[in-house]
Amino acid sequence: MGWADAADCVLEPQGEGRVVAVADVHSFRLEDGREVRLAGIERAGTDGVSGRAALSAIAGGRDVTLHGEADMPDRYGRQAAFVFVTGSEHSVQSELLRRGEVLVSTDIADKNCAAALAAAEATARQGKLGIWGETTAIKNAESPGDILAAIGQFTLVEGRVLSVRQAGATTYLNFGRNWTQDFAATISRRVIPAFENAGLGPKSLENRRIRVRGVVSSRGGPRIELFRVGQIEVLGGK
Template identity: 40%
Template sequence: MSTLLMAVPGAAPALSQTCDALQAGPSGRVVAISDGDTVDLDTGLTVRLVGIQAPKLPLGRDGFEAWPLGDEAKAAIEDLVMGRDVTLYYGGENRDRHGRALAHVVVERNGTEIWVQAEMLRLGLARVYSFPDNRSCLDVLYAAEAQGRADRLGIWRDPYYAIRDGGDHQALLEREGGYELVEGRVLNAERVGSRVYLNFGRVWREDFTAVIESAGLRVFEQAGIDPLGFDNAVIRVRGWIESADGPRIDITHPEQIEVLARP
């Protein structure tokens, strides 16, 4: 996605009307729900809703603190699909290392097809979360997320999920280990060896940087996008905050970047 998609008012779009890049998979009835983006079917298949990340719950992990609104996200998806038949659609890698299906999920309610990922985003109870091997339909999901954010629903009222300032490296370091949305102006886009650095400050050993490694650069090249073209653009990036010569996010595919303004 090369530009920020504006949200459209109303309910989340139906998958069949907005994305034809997916292949239909199996169907099954939802019999259990772990959290806001993971469900179990009566076929024995566990489904991770690809393309989104809902607030995380501990799920038995020692010392893990629930993210705000985790219970609300779980309740919302329970209301949408619990006990109902759903159909899976695949748009990339269809299994993760745990054997879970990586799928888009569609449920029919009162004669209306509901794309569960888009609805969770529209409700403000998830954020777009993508991988280089699963990038289908992300433009529509970004639009649904933007709608939830514009309406200040769910997570968008909670400071825990606030969009971070790319110019405030100290505040970003305090979010190390977290999945964050960070925006600001790229003061310098530079290729050094096999990497591209998108620098949000002048002091590269301290300031926030988005880093594209060689594998990511191949994905950008395949998409026909030159990351050096982000120089002086205002962008929003999303990913996990790490600390290495200041805070950084590793960029593995173009859809992690939304362009808000070009010079």
């Protein structure tokens, strides 16, 4: 599937308006005062100047339509939506992903939309555009120090799962031998069935190279908690 399939992100119409101010790479204000947060994407790293400029170039001063499952604002008063500039068949999210300015989020319920955004991100990654021109765009699981530097940030980490261990209600995908210092991805017992149903049961991932995405935290070593199947990509054979 190519990134041109981004039109699959057309969900229920949730309004329209003109963009009058861009706050950052994934939020803007409409002429009527509504604040909109672009659904399905996350800021890459901490440098938001380039991303804000890209969003301004794509949507600034333009008429847009909003699509989504609901128009209820989030806790910050922003309406989360997939956004299309009038006359374009591609979502603003896909345009940003195709330029390598943002990362695909993990909370996209619509499978067609998730696949379209993943394809747009892959296009930028293969072309080494934007953030993908940097060697640090994907963290190496064997370098926990580099991952710890991204605490609180949405990050991609890649490496081989050396062991899978359960402790209480948590399953650990360990990417190193030192469990207290090396990187691990964690899965709560309550969401294990979803991973198993998707063919991603924790034990099946042992000794596999995978890429995980999520917000980095620290509990001894760096951690990313896996809530959804979309946070894991299997990269190759054993």
